[in-house]
């Protein structure tokens with residue numbers, strides 16, 4: 001085994017076992033989760049997540065997709081030295097700092113009390129940072145929302161609009177990685193396309209790294225750069241979106257056949 005590589009910044013102390021590669025934003029090494037009943041929910045998952053890449057995560061229901069995603073910003077605590085952000089073990093980072101850098105959107109957006117602008121300002125304000133009207137408008141525009149949403153209350157929004165406000169609220173924290181857990185499954189095709197367009201724009205314009213769980217193979221084929229297929233808590237295939245027909249694992253083949 002090669003020696004650990006120390007890559008400069010003070011806190012880059014625990015790089016992955018085979019050395020951190022600078023174009024990798026996150027590295028996952030032998031990530032395992034065992035339930036209270038001794039069932040392996042995730043079994044030695046390893047994955048390199050390249051900076052500025054959209055990684056699609058697909059697989060049958062119960063295969064561990066959400067559990068995998070939630071380890072990446074410590075919504076559950078992975079073992080030390082199994083998940084790295086810029087070469088740093090995420091367990092070494094302050095958890096709030098980590099969640100600011102690695103933001104997350106869920107299937108159903110939750111609006112906080114107050115206006116859309118209050119929602120967007122929420123994260124930075126918690127850190128004592130002011131967000132000007134202009135910045136709120138820019139964030140709304142980034143999430144493809146008209147400026148007229150600024151003063152609306154959360155209760156007035158459709159689910160698709162609320163999801164875009166949740167996205168603007170997450171973007172206000174200036175994340176480097178976005179974790180998306182089926183963010184469009186409750187949305188109509190137009191809202192879905194809006195969100196997909198924003199993801200592609202964030203990747204292109206901001207080099208955002210995005211990890212997206214989706215039940216829609218077509219969606220993954222539209223926007224992902226690489227597709228990771230989970231079966232029974234294991235990554236069984238990592239493929240380009242246009243190579244899904246080349247999957248070799250029998251469960252993966254069956255899943256892809258039934259899904260397309």
Ligand SMILES: Nc1ncnc2c1ncn2[C@@H]1O[C@H](COP(=O)(O)OP(=O)(O)OP(=O)(O)O)[C@@H](O)[C@H]1O
Nearest residue numbers: 035036037041059060061062063064065066067068
């Ligand atoms: N905290 C937990 N304790 C015990 N079992 C759990 C826990 N969290 C998840 N599981 C189990 O782990 C497995 C994976 O769940 P997970 O939600 O990650 O799957 P998924 O692939 O995202 O499923 P879906 O596509 O249905 O959302 C499931 O069998 C689930 O019941």
